[in-house]
Amino acid sequence: MEVLGQDITGFMPHETAHLIGYVSQQPENSFVADTVEDELAYSLEQLGIAPTEMRHRVREIAQYFGLELLLQTPLTNLSGGQQQRVAVAAAIAAGQKLLLLDEPTSALDAESSAATLDLLRRLSKERGVTILIAEHRIERLLEQVDSVVVVNGDATVSKSTPFDAMHSEDSWFTSRNAKNFPTETTPTSSAVLEIRDLCVTYPNARAIDSVSLKVHSGEILGVVGANGSGKSSLLWAIQGTGLRTSGVVETQLGDPRTMKPAERLALVTLVPQNSSDLLFLSTLGDELNESDAFAKVPTNSTSNIFSALAGRVNPALHPRDLSSGQQLALVLALQLVKNAQIILLDEPTRGLDYVAKQNLARQLSQLKSQGKAILIATHDQEFLSQLADRTLELSAGKFIGEAQ
Ligand SMILES: Nc1ncnc2c1ncn2[C@@H]1O[C@H](COP(=O)(O)OP(=O)(O)O)[C@@H](O)[C@H]1O
Numbered sequence: 001m002e003v004l005g006q007d008i009t010g011f012m013p014h015e016t017a018h019l020i021g022y023v024s025q026q027p028e029n030s031f032v033a034d035t036v037e038d039e040l041a042y043s044l045e046q047l048g049i050a051p052t053e054m055r056h057r058v059r060e061i062a063q064y065f066g067l068e069l070l071l072q073t074p075l076t077n078l079s080g081g082q083q084q085r086v087a088v089a090a091a092i093a094a095g096q097k098l099l100l101l102d103e104p105t106s107a108l109d110a111e112s113s114a115a116t117l118d119l120l121r122r123l124s125k126e127r128g129v130t131i132l133i134a135e136h137r138i139e140r141l142l143e144q145v146d147s148v149v150v151v152n153g154d155a156t157v158s159k160s161t162p163f164d165a166m167h168s169e170d171s172w173f174t175s176r177n178a179k180n181f182p183t184e185t186t187p188t189s190s191a192v193l194e195i196r197d198l199c200v201t202y203p204n205a206r207a208i209d210s211v212s213l214k215v216h217s218g219e220i221l222g223v224v225g226a227n228g229s230g231k232s233s234l235l236w237a238i239q240g241t242g243l244r245t246s247g248v249v250e251t252q253l254g255d256p257r258t259m260k261p262a263e264r265l266a267l268v269t270l271v272p273q274n275s276s277d278l279l280f281l282s283t284l285g286d287e288l289n290e291s292d293a294f295a296k297v298p299t300n301s302t303s304n305i306f307s308a309l310a311g312r313v314n315p316a317l318h319p320r321d322l323s324s325g326q327q328l329a330l331v332l333a334l335q336l337v338k339n340a341q342i343i344l345l346d347e348p349t350r351g352l353d354y355v356a357k358q359n360l361a362r363q364l365s366q367l368k369s370q371g372k373a374i375l376i377a378t379h380d381q382e383f384l385s386q387l388a389d390r391t392l393e394l395s396a397g398k399f400i401g402e403a404q
Pocket residue numbers: 202203204205206207225226227228229230231232233234
């Protein structure tokens with residue numbers, strides 16, 4: 001394998017760090033320093049760049065990336081988009097000419113995603129950086145990239161142009177805008193869930209501000225909005241535990257917030273954004289079996305949902321050793337098998353590949369036809385456009401209208 005004319009076969013990552021910048025899927029987990037300045041400096045320090053030169057580079061790179069006013073800011077106080085920018089800046093601070101990014105927009109809202117892609121475009125044009133992006137949410141990307149490599153299911157690859165990729169007959173891109181799934185529009189039944197004047201208050205913020213909403217049996221409702229707009233808080237408030245809320249939450253069985261745990265679990269299920277928090281057994285197989293027993297469903301029920309989403313995976317693996325997409329598939333299976341009437345999904349496509357996403361869409365449309373009420377909070381408009389009966393947009397804790 002050659003990079004810039006140099007054979008790097010068998011090299012360790014630190015031996016190619018001066019040539020190749022890498023930004024992981026969750027940059028916030030890879031930061032080593034506390035502030036933006038220290039993070040940028042650290043990546044230069046690692047490459048043995050002298051202190052004076054280093055300070056000069058940090059200033060230059062901060063200006064280029066629009067980070068000069070954030071240099072002293074703790075990384076944890078940055079928005080997702082800003083963190084992404086710092087990660088990219090750190091990755092190429094030493095003049096690396098090849099930049100690899102793993103799903104750089106999967107955790108970002110539409111606006112931050114577009115800004116990130118603009119920035120990458122600029123880097124390639126102005127600084128001659130070659131950029132390789134691994135991504136399955138290709139909609140926005142196709143307009144920005146010069147070529148596309150499709151990694152097929154059998155691990156072979158085929159090269160294509162963005163235009164061909166978008167228009168090829170048998171390509172997996174073609175169904176991206178199609179409504180593949182039945183979406184009977186007029187719900188006849190009464191509301192399964194009704195919220196009135198719901199507020200969620202944290203010690204120093206009101207995350208949901210007097211929101212009212214009805215969701216019907218057999219309805220899939222999308223909730224979109226920028227990072228921090230309140231999507232996760234809304235779902236947790238409906239689920240009924242762990243938050244300070246006020247206002248009315250009504251279901252056919254009562255208010256989830258005041259129910260006994262067993263009743264609540266049968267009524268409403270939540271797949272949280274940090275879904276791996278729900279995995280605590282030591283193998284995948286244990287999680288699947290335990291889940292069947294807990295939900296009192298036939299053997300392999302959970303496993304069937306899981307493999308429909310993730311394919312065959314060795315059940316002896318530790319849940320923490322699964323990929324983030326597989327972990328999510330597992331938590332989806334654990335939660336969907338409970339057969340709750342109200343299903344809340346927080347960013348359920350994060351890290352799922354195209355096939356897994358289509359399988360999830362299929363599962364959800366099945367649940368819809370069984371009369372479940374499903375709420376999906378996501379940045380993935382593509383996914384919602386296939387599936388949602390309506391999509392509401394949250395901004396600063398209020399619904400500001402229907403999206404789409
Ligand atoms: N545990 C928490 N403690 C304090 N504030 C929080 C907490 N969780 C979320 N918030 C704040 O509530 C608002 C909404 O956050 P969240 O519901 O996570 O939005 P979203 O899911 O749309 O990104 C944000 O301003 C966020 O900073």
